[in-house]
Amino acid sequence: MPRTLTALRSPAPFSTAKSMIWLFQFLTLVFCLGPGNTVSQTSSTPLIVNGVVGESVTLTLKSPMEEKIMSITWLHDGKSIIFIEPNEALNRVTDPKRKNRLKVTKSYSLQLSNLTMADTGPYSAQITTLTSSLFTSYDLRIFRRLRNLQVVPHTKWSKNRTCEIHLTCSVENPNDNILFRWQVSGNTLQSEANLTISWDPKSFDEETYTCVAENPVSNSSFSVSVQSLCKSVTNEKNEHLDTMWIVVAVPSICIVVVIIVSLFVCRKKIGFLSSYLLSLLQGSRDLAFGTSTRLCLVEDR
Incomplete structure (x- = not known):
């Protein structure tokens, strides 16, 4: 009677496969923390930070003192902007547009200088230790200082x-x-x-x-x-009234003056005419008187 042989799976390959999967996940996490990649963030309540256009602001980081930090990645809108390796004393800016505006303090806090409105938005810092990853979230709001009130x-x-x-x-x-x-x-x-x-x-x-x-x-x-x-x-109203008075009074005065002058001129003309008429009458009377006198003399003769 032939024997049926049952193949037994060795536990070693299973353990090796599990280790490989764990290593792959770890390496994936490490590479995701690298420059320029999007990393999912936790849903912790962000710390609101206010900044001023053209000035500087610091996103303060509280690192876990009980564990050794392997790396810190600062992100804006989920994208890496600077990668820090404390053991290697390495700070690598991963956003070329901000190369001259980013600075890391001794406590690994992030300082942004010469702020613009484009810097507004969510920030996060991911601290990676040997055993865990810790997210700290921020909401940076940027305003202009009030001017010309x-x-x-x-x-x-x-x-x-x-x-x-x-x-x-x-x-x-x-x-x-x-x-x-x-x-x-x-x-x-x-x-x-x-x-x-x-x-x-x-x-x-x-x-x-x-x-x-x-x-x-x-x-x-x-x-x-x-x-x-x-x-x-009130002063404007009085000035307006004064102006109105001038506008009304000056023409009225001018009209009155014109009337008076006209009357005076007319009176002079009338007086001259009267004198002229009187002189004419006087001349006519004298002429008539002389004529009648001459006629009387002629008759007497």
Whole structure:
């Protein structure tokens, strides 16, 4: 009777295959941490960091002190920008566009200089030890410092003799997450750029309103005096009235002067004409008297 031989699988090849799979996964992780490759990040809550355009910012790294660090990879939007090997004292910038703007501190924190709006976004640092990989996430937000804060007033007098003022607060970069608020005597009236108020000149109160503009990296303020604004409108109104008076009065005076001169000239002409007529009458009378006299003399003869 023939014997059936059963082939037994040696445990050694199984162990070797398992080791190869583990080694392949490890090497894949190492290569993924290399320059220019995308690495998946953990879902930990990122640390929000604010930066200023043209200035520098530091992403602070807290490394595990209990384990020896093999490598650190800093990433932006999931792509490697600098690779660090502490044992080899090697810092290799993997993003050529930032070569002159990246610096690693002694604690392996990342410093970015001459910031631009393109630097905004998620950052992460992956610390690799012999036994684990640790992710630290950041959310870098970049803003411009506030400049040229201005308050534009629109002032007019109402029918009930109160001064109505509409104030508009503005800055040079209105889209940089700016918050506006209006304050008077240290108290906040409202949190917006526009403010409408009325002022009664009978109260004799001089109130100063302050516009405060702020974003996460800077703040600025501008104050206006209500009394000064209303006085300027009053002066403008008076100047307008003076101008209107001049516009109306000067032509009227000219017309009156012309009429007077015309009357005077006419009177002189009438007087001259009257004198002329009188002289004519006188001459006619004398002529008639002389003629009648001569006729009488002739008859007498």
